[in-house]
Amino acid sequence: MPLALLALAIGAFGIGTTEFVIMGLLPLMAQDYGVTVPTAGLLTTGYALGVVVGAPLLAVLGTRISRKRMLMLLMGLFIAGNLVTAAAPVFGVALAGRVIASLAHGAFFGIGSIVAAGLVAPQKKAGAIAMMFTGLTVANVVGVPLGTMIGQQVGWRITFLLVAGLGVLGLAGVAALIPADRTDLVDGTDGADGAGSTGGAGRIRRELAAFRNVQVVLAMLMTVLGFGGVFAAITYIAPMMTGAAGYAEGSVTWLLVLFGLGMVVGNLVGGRYADRRLMPMLFASLGALAVVLAVFSFTAHDKVLAAITIPLIGALGFATVPPLQKRVLDQTADAPTLASAVNIGAFNLGNALAAWLGGLVLTAGFGATAPNWVGAALAASALLLALVSAGLERRQSGAAALRETAVPAAEVPVSVGVR
Structure with missing residues (x-):
């Protein structure tokens, strides 16, 4: 598998960690902000809604610039959202940070899937997509429990700072390892800037x-x-x-x-x-x-x-x-x-x-x-x-097979001559 898939997996690991680690940190955040746990649950709901809304909106932007550049912008948005959450003085700002981070989620996995599939031969596309999503699944095994433990022992703000650090690592990986132009991909798709001939x-x-x-x-x-x-x-x-x-x-x-x-x-x-x-x-x-x-x-x-x-x-x-x-x-x-x-x-x-x-x-x-x-x-x-x-x-x-095998009457050869 191409090394570039590692960069996508690292980004997926960070995104998966920030999405699910909130479940273990909700009581701590509710206590710090003086809100009820159900109210703190809006940090989960807001993230989910941000993914649903952000996916199409940012994907449209992704049709106008190169996929590599778009992935870098999305990781930047992810980093910013987690930093806002980590530094939030009041609950409303923390919620805003969660939404900002969530906006990157859908578009990153959506565009990342295309990039991953394009990095390999056609018969290996699903495997390449799976390699990227491995980062998300491993986050549930390593990132979420570790982030929860750090939040409980040191403070939940440190957890989000560390997640932002994962975003920096993912950004660096995308910048260094993802091909600069779509034409570098195996499937040879069109130009880099998404504004091709059309x-x-x-x-x-x-x-x-x-x-x-x-x-x-x-x-x-x-x-x-x-x-x-x-x-x-x-x-x-x-x-x-x-x-x-x-x-x-x-x-x-x-x-x-x-x-x-x-x-x-x-x-x-x-x-x-x-x-x-x-x-x-x-x-x-x-x-x-x-x-x-x-x-x-x-x-x-x-x-x-x-x-x-x-x-x-x-x-x-x-x-x-x-x-x-x-x-x-x-x-x-x-x-x-x-x-x-x-x-x-x-x-x-x-x-x-x-x-x-x-x-x-x-x-x-x-x-x-x-x-x-x-x-x-x-x-x-x-x-x-x-x-x-x-x-x-x-x-x-x-x-389709019937249409291909059918011979139009106009094309049937007709014998009109003599020997």
Whole structure:
């Protein structure tokens, strides 16, 4: 794999750390700012909404300048947001810092996916995307627990300063290792400044036109529902494990580490097999995810079985990420920037939707494990969409084959002469 993928993985590690470390720091920040924990939860909600909004807005900007320059700007925005959060004198400023940092999230992963795929041969694209996302998954194993521990021992502001330092490292890596021009990439795509022969406005129209492709829309819906299924369960993992399985509160941290390890494995396996057979990989991972989430409703009542099931959820959930991201890129080969970034926003939209639905069933009194059934239903819905998508693709391929084999009447040779 090209060394440039390391730069993308470092940036992904920093982004993943700042996104999830807030869960362990909320009580500390709430106490320092004199707000309730639910109010401090806006630091999580604000980040998620920033990803959803920032992904398309900054991706549009990314169509006008080189991808390398755009990645550098995004890492600069990420650094600034974390520094603002670290130095924030009042809660409102900390929230603003979180939103600033979040704006870089979707566009970085969206544009980074395109760059990663372009650095390798066509048959290795999903694997390259998976390598970049490895930074995000490893963040859940190393960055988040370490950042939480530092925040608890030294102070949460130090955590965000260190995350900003990761951003500086990622920025330096992008500057040093990412090719300076898109024409340096394996796939030989067009010029560096995104304002090729069609001009900036024409390029944006091409980017927007990608959303008229039903396969792109289906892939994004699969992203929302499939990964949403994971977060329906994981959002409420703490009360589930303490209330149903009987774990102590302090055990939730290492359970989340198990979840993160599963994400790492699933991401790498998903990337490897998506390059071979993308849609079968989606069928298998989404189907198995729906089953495991349903089973978790029962295994969540046992400590050992729960500890086995949690990493399986992480593995199966993240096994869908490289194939879904590659699916969007494959369907938008001429103008992938906006669609790729919006698909990253779809992951966060799915997280928010699933957390809300899981909260509804908890509030309704269905029990601590009820969110798992919500997750299973969401994953099953994503599988259904994958089957619909494959069916449409087969139908379109069949129609195209018929058109190619048909011989127009005007072209049929006619014998009009004599021997």
